[in-house]
Amino acid sequence: MRLYLTALNPTDAVLDGFLPAAASLGLSATVLTDRPAEWPAGVRVARCAVRDPAAVVAAAAPTRAVALLSNSDHLQEATTIAARKLGLPGKDPDAARLCKDKAAARRAIAAAGLDLVxxxxxxxxxxxxxxxxxxxxxxxxxxxxxxxxxxxxxxxxxxxxxxxxxxxxxxxxxxxxxxYLAGELRTFETLGDGTELASLGGWHTGLGPPPTFTEESLAWSPPAEQARTQLRARLDALGVGFGACHTEYVVSDGRVRLIEVNYRLIGDRMDLILAELLGVPLFEYVIRLHLGEPLTALALPDTVDRYARVEYVCADRSGRLVAAPGPLDTVHGDVRLGCRPLREVGRAAERTGTNRDYLAVLHGIGPDETTVRQSLAALRSDLQWTIAE
Missing domain, CATH: 3.30.1490.20 (ATP-grasp fold, A domain)
Known part of the structure; x- marks a missing residue:
């Protein structure tokens, strides 16, 4: 039984999430990609024009494919069209198209009478x-x-x-x-089986200074019931309801206003941190939904009695990263702490004001906000990143 994942460049979500999850489920996995040379030697990859549904079908059809999915924004529509042609569970291609096209998504929300931007x-x-x-x-x-x-x-x-x-x-x-939609940026994370939709929670996002919108931190902050109801209505209007979805929004005068909908898991290692916070095999759950299992078969927590905070270390200038800490996991009192590099030492890059400036991600999971913040601050003070211009 073989799982196919479509992807462009290697990502932590695939390498550290989906591939280990597939192995845990007893599935062989192949990554279909148009950039096979960029992938690690130990990953089974096959060259494929992954933006073309027909090419994806041709690559997956000769073997016994049991699931086909993607965690790439760029490949959702092509992948779900291919899954449908192969008779496999998947997202609605129209929903995938709407989520990718921001203007079309705005029109769909307006046509449903939910919001006009x-x-x-x-x-x-x-x-x-x-x-x-x-x-x-x-x-x-x-x-x-x-x-x-x-x-x-x-x-x-x-x-x-x-x-x-x-x-x-x-x-x-x-x-x-x-x-411009004023308000604090928040996220809504969901899983669905095409019939039912489950809320996993959400994050309060801290942004860097304008005019760009760099996410610098995220704090665990599940949406209130009123916001969840409004969010579900907007996702319904877009046809979203299968697999993973990451929605960004603000609340203005009690009204949810969408920023964008990404029909995939939250990125930049937040998916791996979310799995740790929830205490569930999140990537296995996504695969199981694409295998056709119902949402009720997944053991999702009703509430989370822990707090989490994530902070990104961003490059403040263009140049070459010459020194940086490696991967780190540690415990500070009641707080589990982690650091993961997001840019390799020796790489030169221009500062962009986007998440391409990330050097590393730090996270803490513990009993409450104050304790987690203090522990993260202590960790960060001991670490150093050096960029040579």
Whole structure:
């Protein structure tokens, strides 16, 4: 029995999450990728044009595929189309498409009468035509991921400058300009079997200074019942309900306003930290849903009696990372602490104002916020990262 995972570059979610989980379930696993040379030698990979559903079907069909899934934002639609052609459980392709296309997602939410966010699409080569009343606004790729090339703009002049900057790097990408949604950024993590949807909890996200939106910290903060109800309604409007989903939102005057929906697990090692916090084999659960098991077969906790906090160490300048701590797991009193590198020593990189600036992720899980914060601060004070310009 073989599990197929579609992927682009190697990620911790696949290497440390899905592949060990597949082995625990007794499944052989193959990674389908268009970048096989980038993957570690011990991983079974097969070259495949993974953005093409027909190519994915051709790669998986000759063997007895029991599940096909992806944790990549870029590959959700192609993968779920391929899964459907192979007769395997999977997400709704229309839902995967809506989640990737931010303008289309806004239209679907508005059509359901749930929220109206003023949005203007800017096609490649077109001049932005945005009403003055929409500012401040956020400009970002229509099918972008995370905070990459997302900027807060105060007026039309700033918008034109940012559009030109983004097009200098990505000339063929369509952009969206959205009204800025004020409020503290939060997340909603879910699992579903296509019929039922379970809330895993959520995080309160701390952002770096504008005009970029770099996530610098996340603190465990499950949404209240009223927010969960509103979030579920919005996910229903998008057709989201199978496998893992990571939703970002703010609350304004008691109303949930979506920032974006990523039809996958939360990233940047947060998925692995979430599994540790919940005390469940989260990656196995995702695979089991794609094997066709019902949500009721998964032993999910009703509540979590622990607190968790995650902090990212970000590069403050461009240059080469010349010294950094390696992986670390330790205990400080009642708090389990961890540090994982996110950039290898010796690598040079430009500072981008996005999660590509991450050098490492630190996390603490313990009985309460104060204890965890103090323990994390003590850990961080003992560690050092050095960048040579």
């Amino acid at each position: 003023r949005t203007v699409t800017v096609d490649p080569g077109a001049t932005p035509d945005v009403p003055t009343g929409m500012f401040p606004a956020v400009v970002k790729p229509r099918e972008g991921v995370a905070s990459e090339d997302a900027y807060l703009v105060a007026d039309h002049a700033e918008l034109v400058a940012r559009v030109a900057e983004i097009r200098g790097r990505r000339p063929d990408v369509a952009l969206v300009v959205e009204e």
